[in-house]
Amino acid sequence: MPSIEKIQSEIQELEGFAVDIAAMTTQPIKMKSYKRTYERRARERHTVADWKRLRFRDAYPDCGVTVLLSNGRVASDRMMLARVRQSYN
Numbered sequence: 233m234p235s236i237e238k239i240q241s242e243i244q245e246l247e248g249f250a251v252d253i254a255a256m257t258t259q260p261i262k263m264k265s266y267k268r269t270y271e272r273r274a275r276e277r278h279t280v281a282d283w284k285r286l287r288f289r290d291a292y293p294d295c296g297v298t299v300l301l302s303n304g305r306v307a308s309d310r311m312m313l314a315r316v317r318q319s320y321n
Contacts, residue, residue, distance in 0.1 A: 234263050239292070242266040247273050247283075248317040250300040251309075253292070261294050276314035280307050 234242070236253045243266050244250050255261055269291050274283050280299045288297050301306040302319040 234265055236263070236295075239263055239266050242246065242286040246270060249313070250302075251288075251305065252300060254296045254298075255294065256296050257294050259294075260290060260317075261292075263292060263295075266291065274313055276317070278313050280311050280313065280316065281309035283313060284309070 236255065240251055240253055246267055270287060274287060276288070283299070284297060288295075299311075299316060301307050301316060307316050
């Protein structure tokens with residue numbers, strides 16, 4: 233079972249942006265591999281909120297997530313994933 237740090241690394245590798253994951257429970261959490269769940273990155277035209285709703289919350293319902301820009305600032309939920317990824321280039 234992957235750790236939160238491993239999932240964060242897998243998301244960054246596949247999606248092209250960093251995230252900060254926080255467990256929303258004190259109980260042990262079963263986490264499945266992000267790379268095994270999703271083979272392709274989310275669409276550029278999706279917003280951060282879309283990504284959270286369509287990918288993250290389905291895969292990790294007991295966790296919260298913050299999407300980070302390359303400078304460490306938090307990406308707005310309305311920001312397009314294309315713009316988030318561009319911050320890393």
